[in-house]
Amino acid sequence: MSTAFNNVVQGQLLWRPSPDLIQHARLTHYLDWLRHERGLRFADYPGLWQWSVDDPQAFWQSIWDHFQVQASSPHQTVLGDRAMPGAQWFPGARLNFAEHILRNEQAGDALLYGSETKGLQGLPWAEFANQVRTLATYLREVGVVPGDRVVAYLPNIPEAMIALCACAAIGAVWASCSPDFGADGVLDRVHQLSPKVLLAVDGYRYGGKVFDRREQVRRIAYELESIEHIIVLSAMFPETPLTLANAIDWHALHLRPTMPAAHFHCEQLPFEHPLWVLFSSGTTGLPKAIVHSHGGMLLEQLKALHLHLDFRPGDAAFIFTTTGWMMWNTLFSSLLCGVRPVLYDGHPTWPNIDTLWQILQDSRASFFGTSPTFIELMKRQEIVPRERFDLGALRTVMPVGSPVSPQCNAWFYQNLKADIWVTTGSGGTDICTGLLSGVPTLPVYAGEIQARALGVNAHAFDEHGQPVMDQVGELVVTSPMPSMPVYFWNDPQGERYRESYFQPWPGVWRHGDFFQLNTRGGCRVLGRSDATLNRFGVRVGTAEIYRALEAIADIDDALIVNLDLPEGGFFMPLFVQLRPGTVLDEAMQQRVFDCLRRACTPRHVPDQILAVPLIPLTLTGKKMEVPVRRILMGHDPQTVTNPSAMRDPQALAFFIEYARRRFQP
Structure with missing residues (x-):
């Protein structure tokens, strides 16, 4: 084991990108495109970031053009109204998120998937796209029209991604909960949407145990009075299938004739048309139903995945997640990039402590998203993946879900390989992306997020609403972004939306995190500001304490x-x-x-x-x-x-x- 970072400290240099990585990074290709197509030259990333927030119309138009966004109707302007909330992006444009996935249909696998009982398998593009078109056609036949809601109670399996793509293709609004949610948790969320269609699994396996979800599904279906059609996936109990009125079996559905690609059309929708609804945790009340748009998510995911996470066509990306977390939507969005998402349905350390590393080896994934909690477990168990697995294809790892300590950063260099890029970020369900993000062409410093993301005018505000540097403040965004929610469901006057993000400074997005920005552009998130530790007049971030306690193994x-x-x-x-x-x-x-x-x-x-x-x-x-x-x-x-x-x-x-x-x- 390398000892280079045994005594790592905050801000210590851990890694610099190689000339080869810089040359082949998608961000470098984008900079070359800006120089050739726009006559724009930037000496460094801070210069590019400054342009992206100073001239958002030019920046987001460049994202549209560089990634060849398809629209059946052109937009009149990039930003019709700059107000927050209420910014109008690309008015007049009509497009479809799913169309930009299906245009990548080709030979080979669309995605890879595995479970506790089955090794990795591939789902070919032809099969994935055919199932999308078949399900979308069925939904149209039973009366699902743009704007209708489809809710899913499914694990992280191919059927969930097929269903989301089919819903997006016809303009239906998607929302999902993973089956580890109880019926109350599901109903708290999806009852708000008055959905027309329910997709549900009969059970799931986790940690070697089978969990029967048939009673939960019956209750969900009974209490959702708006449900007109149910699609049941018999995964655990095929011999005693779940029978419900107005229900059809998923497997029977896909015995229907395949809709030829030439005869299938994706619904052309306004830029702001709802794509999916994500839910806040709901720990202190009814979960917020956060609505994201086709256009906003399309542009943001193209930017974030290509330029910040360096996803490249032909890559495979593995993020350990469930369908109840926004990282699953991010994993789904990797299909936009010609990248194969790697799905795993099961416990991260069952049947073996190194299950996820086996999946990484078998999938030849170039990207791995995991949690700092999982890495802490690896440290305590003294797992050294590089000694047991071939991780030669792995280029990037991203610990997500909570602030990342310097020790967690360093663990990857000690235990995977010295030339790996460890990128971190901070954002969340609210925007389904990162406000602060990795940059493949910048160095990595321990305990820091590399930079503010392109197009994100993020700052640290003091209590007087003034930007500060090298001081802890509130994480705010002072200009609109396309991926900000278009609204909350059942919030017609926008009161809950404004209360959530635009207080105490109207027109300024307050994200709810303690944030520190240093002079080289590095970022630190120090915990939720609504859980403030204020002692002797000094604000203390909880994340600092949790980081320090990682040193105590007990x-x-x-x-x-x-x-x-x-x-x-x-x-x-x-x-x-x-x-x-x-x-x-x-x-x-x-x-x-x-x-x-x-x-x-x-x-x-x-x-x-x-x-x-x-x-x-x-x-x-x-x-x-x-x-x-x-x-x-x-x-x-x-x-x-x-x-x-x-x-x-x-x-x-x-x-x-x-x-x-x-x-x-």
Whole structure:
């Protein structure tokens, strides 16, 4: 194992791109195109970024032209109205997201897929496209028209991507939940949409166990009064199929005659026509139903995947995800680039701890998206993938889902290979992309995101709404982006939309993260600003504390909050989930205190440390800092949390009892 980064520190240089990588990067091809086609020359990435935000009309038109966006009707202008919210992008244009996927149909596989019981297989383009056209034709025949909603309760399998592409092709609006959601969690989300069609699986396998979802599907179908048609995929119980009124079996559907490509047309839609609805976590109320558009997603994904993640035609990309997370939509969008998405339906460490590395080897993927939590597990198990697997095709890894520590960055160079590009980013469901992103032609510094993404006018604002450099502030965006939501569902006046993103500064998107920008353009995200730790007048990001605690192997997970007390006081408890067999004794507590004081500052040291059975997490793995803080401040748990949005609702029991004992008379 390499020892070059054993004592890595924040901001340490970890990697520089080779001349060969720079030469072949899609970003370099784009710069060459700008020089030849537009007469524009940029000395470096900061210069290109500055142009992209100073002249957004020229920049987004260049993305349209460079990636040869197809439209049946031309746009009148690029940006008709710059207001936020309410910006009008490419008015007059009519296009279709799915058409830009299907134009890549060719010989070979469209995607690769595997599960806990089956190795990797390929789905040929001809079969993928034929199934898309068959399903789309069926949906048209039963009366699905542009704007109708189709909701899916499916795992990360080819059928889900086929269904999304078919819905997009006919202008239906897609929304999905993974089958690990209970019926309540699904209904909280999709009931808002009044969907016409439900696609559902009868069960799924995870960690070697089969989970029966037939009763959940029956309840979902019963309570969604708007449902007119149901498509059932019998994956786990083919001998006792799920029978429902107005239901058709997925496999029977695909025995229908294939619609020839020459006779099939993709619906031509306005730029802002809804493509899919993504949902917020819903931990403190009804999940927000965030609507993204055909045009906005098309341009943003073409830009982000090609220029920032360096996806190239012929590549394979593996992101460990479920259909309930926006990274699944990103993985689906890789089809726009002529890239094969690699799907895995199952537990990341079952039947073996190195299951995902086996998939990477077998798929010859050039890109791997995973979570810092998974890498922490690899560290603790002392897994060194480069010693056991051929990862020669792997060019890029991207840890996603939470802020990435310098140690996590360095792990890849120590345990995969020295010349790999470790890119990180920050964005989310709200925009289904990154505000801060990787750049393949820039160096990588430990604990930093490389840059602000092209076309994203991101800044750190202080409490007075002024941009700051080398200081922690609020992450804001001061100019519109095509992938900002067109609206929230059932929010006709836009009140919830404005409350979510445009306070306290009207016309400025407030993302809700602590953010620090340095003079070379590097970025750090330090946790959610609505979970502020404010001690002695200094704002502390929770991510800094979690990073430091990674050095203590006996702590599996942690959560910290700061409570405002009467007369200006505060109380900051740290809750830790310990490894089995570990005890929170005085020696352990002192290790934590010393670690935080040494790695951070005395302000980061908690007032009390408490061991808990479980750290409360959302279904997508986010720590529930805000609900815990509200519970500890005396709020009714039923008003600040939604159990159906949690991975394990019982994880809150400790905090509810602790609040009762500690803070109530």
